[in-house]
Amino acid sequence: MAKAKAQAQAASVPAFYVTGDDHAHSGGSTMLGFWLYLMSDCLIFAVLFATYGVLGRNYAAGPSGADLFDLRLVAVNTAMLLFSSITYGFAMLAMDKGKQALMQRWLVVTGLFGLAFLAIELYEFAHLIREGATPMRSAFLSSFFTLVGTHGLHVTFGLIWLTVLMVQVSKRGLIEANRRRLLCLSMFWHFLDVIWIGVFTFVYLMGVLK
Amino acid sequence: MSGSHDQAEPHGAHGDDHAPHGSLRGYVTGFLLSVVLTAIPFWLVMNDILGNATLTAIVIMAFAAAQIVVHMVYFLHMNGRSEGGWNMMGLIFTLVIVAIVLAGSLWVMFHLNSNMMPDMHRM
Incomplete structure (x- = not known):
């Protein structure tokens, strides 16, 4: 009743706001908001990349990237993250078709690839620290551990989020709220893979070049 | 929870065409392109194919930029129309x-x- 009246008014009076009702369901702008969060996260990484770019060759007579980095390990790590990206994509395709069990299985596979990535990264860090290449050794190593560690922390939180969502879906099913959350995590996860492209190119591959 | 539409039909009938979720073909294309765009820089650096550090750096940065675009388009579904x-x-x-x-x-x-x-x- 009131709505009809408002619409009749809107027809005669110019409207300076959106009168349409197409975003009435909750979370209509969540995806845009989450994208903007990712863009702000991108700025955090830009600052860390800039810091690494400035300090990355200040070895303080300590070891350089060419001495420390094992590119085969990094290649395996990159493969883990890339595999986890495509398996998350498969999970989203299963979600679109409403196949909850299949989606959960792809999410488990994604989580395992993510865990493998983290395990390899922690192994690498432990190896570096055991060799004396700690964050305190040089400006290069400080900026290296900060940049790569921040990315690793993001992956860790992504894995926690993934686990929580799998529990949510198993308890409540593929309700709209869970679909929205899974789509946000999808963006987060693929975004981390994009950041990793920058990491393996600028830190590892260019660090090994003389 | 936000009300009755949570229990609505499982497949979004609310016209969510503004959030394309990609297709199998899109994900596989993106994945294969990413594999190629990752493998070539690693190969160039590990085997020192070009023999020139500056040239290699420029080439692998170009590959990184290309791969970021691939991820944006095929995995993050970026285009000029979304939202x-x-x-x-x-x-x-x-x-x-x-x-x-x-x-x-x-x-x-x-x-x-x-x-x-x-x-x-x-x-």
């Missing part, structure tokens, strides 16, 4: 800031370094 173009607006704004932060930091700190060299007094 009425606001996704693209946010991305462009962020890229401008990122370019300023990176280029500005490197430029300023490079000049600071060369001006603070120990042999400054000889100038």
Whole structure:
């Protein structure tokens, strides 16, 4: 009743706001908001990349990237993250078709690839620290551990989020709220893979070049 | 929880065409392109194919840029139309800031370094 009246008014009076009702369901702008969060996260990484770019060759007579980095390990790590990206994509395709069990299985596979990535990264860090290449050794190593560690922390939180969502879906099913959350995590996860492209190119591959 | 539509029909009947979730073909294409764009830089660096560090650096940066575009298009489903173009607006704004932060930091700190060299007094 009131709505009809408002619409009749809107027809005669110019409207300076959106009168349409197409975003009435909750979370209509969540995806845009989450994208903007990712863009702000991108700025955090830009600052860390800039810091690494400035300090990355200040070895303080300590070891350089060419001495420390094992590119085969990094290649395996990159493969883990890339595999986890495509398996998350498969999970989203299963979600679109409403196949909850299949989606959960792809999410488990994604989580395992993510865990493998983290395990390899922690192994690498432990190896570096055991060799004396700690964050305190040089400006290069400080900026290296900060940049790569921040990315690793993001992956860790992504894995926690993934686990929580799998529990949510198993308890409540593929309700709209869970679909929205899974789509946000999808963006987060693929975004981390994009950041990793920058990491393996600028830190590892260019660090090994003389 | 946000009300009755949570229990609505499982497959979004609310016309969510503004959030394309991609297709199997899209994901597989993106994945294969990413594998190629990752493998070539690793191969170039690990086997020192080009024999010139500067040239190799430029080439692998070009591969990284290409792979970032591939991920944006095939995995993050970026295009000029999603969310009425606001996704693209946010991305462009962020890229401008990122370019300023990176280029500005490197430029300023490079000049600071060369001006603070120990042999400054000889100038």
